[in-house]
Amino acid sequence: MSQDVAFVADAMKQAVPYVKTTGIDFEEVSPGRVVATLPDDPTLHNHIGGPHAAMMFGLGESASGAVVMAAFAAHLAKATPLAVRADISYKKIAMGVLRAEAVLGRPVEDILAELESGARPEFPVTIMITNAEGVTTGEMTVVWTLKPAR
Template identity: 60%
Template sequence: MDPSLVADAMRKSVPWVQTNGVEFTEVGVDRVVAALPDRPESRNHVGGPHAAMLFGVGETASGAVVMAAFGGHLDRATPLVARAEIAYRKLALGPLTAEAVLERPAADVVAELEGGQRPEFPVRVSVRDAEGVVTTELVVTWTLKPQR
């Protein structure tokens, strides 16, 4: 899939993206940056984005990098989250950016898929506040489930 089409595909196929105003500011085949605006209705009891919003923007950024890297294989495999780990490091305030980086070479993942396996691969995500401080870190492990 052409990386320039990923943002549009995410907006059309993932309603959460439009509902919460996620924008994709950078899209590459192994790295995506997504932005989440600060909205009062998405805040928690201490005035920052709710933990669900932090996870949501991070997982969404990871999904966009998966689409950029493996969108050309959607006719034979469905990308799914297998598991995720999250660490809340610092109180987040204001608008957020989430940088997602594919941790394995896409060619290795595709080779496993072509070899009849169901590959798993991590995407590392750093969520930063408006000052650029990392507030949240995620590792989202994805799989490509072969179509049967």
Template identity: 55%
Template sequence: MNAETAEMVKSGFLAAVPFARTLGLSFEELDFGRAVMTLPDTPEHHNHIGGAHAGAMFTLAESASGAIIIGTFGDTMDRALPLPTRSEIHFLKMATGDMTAEAVLGRPRSEIIAELDGGRRPEFPIDVEIRMADGTVTGRMTIVWTLKPNRK
């Protein structure tokens, strides 16, 4: 993805997702099939024990997956609606400080597009790792997305 396209996707994502802006999420990296986003550490994001709230961590991870959808499948939005279908998150350690989520597409784009072109509704995972600034992994999430074909 060239820099101009990446900037368009980033700004479009943040414009379209008010909750991401509310939490102060920002992009570190964005490319086809991969996104890295950060959540700043603020008292408003803390839970009852002083770590990052599970909802804030979930939103960070889900947002990174959504950025992949826009960046990787934006050219299909005229014929298919992207929707998350299910997710599973594992909280591994108490998260403190700024958080980073790295999301990676779990199947090749070409396979997913072939299913869509064949009239099917593809489902595919996006795997996300959530880390603290020192690299400690505090959570892992898998979000399954679908591209629901528009019916004429």
């Protein structure tokens, strides 16, 4: 039976002020994959008229956080998800609306088994950032951990 994670989009907007401020929207949410978009807003632009690099990073990190929240929604009383580190590569000049697809890099069951064994698991989320034409403008990896609740 699949868990309903439809609440994640609204929860991200309520729990993470940055998401609401920038207008990030979550188009698809599942425990293994999230698609988020960043609007083409001039207040988020850089000196050449496209989304600022910080906005691209924020979109990717927010998408990764949403997939982690969706994947571990039923276990948030046991552990707090935290970003450990991130790496981003800017591939092409980004213009217009951007789309970030975040994919969980390890099976949820393996991560939970590691947590249950007393370890603090780390796991990657890979993110592909594309423009409206589907051209890859950035690639990103965010490594997350589950910090056991005390």
